[in-house]
Amino acid sequence: MAQYTEYEVNQAIQAVSDGQSLRKAAREYGIPITTLHNRLTGTQARAAAFSDLQRLSPDQEAKLAEWVRIQHALGVAPTHQQVRAFAERILCAMGDKEPIGKGWIHAFLKRNPSIKVQRSRLIDSRRVNGASTEVIRDWFKLLAIPEVKGIKPSNRYNMDETGILEGQGSNG
Secondary structure, eight states: OOOOOOOHHHHHHHHHHHTHHHHHHHHHOOOOOHHHHHHHHHHHHHHHTTTTSSSHHHHHHHHHHHHHHHHHHTTTTOOOOHHHHHHHHHHHHHTTSSSSOHHHHHHHHHTTOOOOOOOOOEEEEEEEEHHHHHHHHHHHHTTTTTTTSOOOOGGGGHHHHHHOOOOOOOOO
């Protein structure tokens, strides 16, 4: 199967519009001649042709992909299950109660190549068990000490690479 981008197809279409032969433009941009001919006669790109069949609109998928990238930047990249659950919540808000398909997450990742799948790293059990409610409560009590409150924000440093999150996290 030939590998080419939508940009290359558009460049080839422009070259043909500017007078270049169909065969030469197809060869120059690495696009099958039938694909180029079909696109010139009005056939849509595969992604555009099937976008109406997807349950989430392209805009909703773009927002979901943006949410995944933001969560990753915050150090809490969502699992496949969390992304699926979020997508199902979007659908539920629109009145669509049906669960999404088994292969949806893989198709979503294929449609959004900026999102990469990474294996999670094991966390030392002392770090997981050390973040108990009591330890965190005591830590916040230390923040209330006047000497600590007197430290300027510009002189404060995070002592953990991921920081402390407000709310409930998952260690799964």
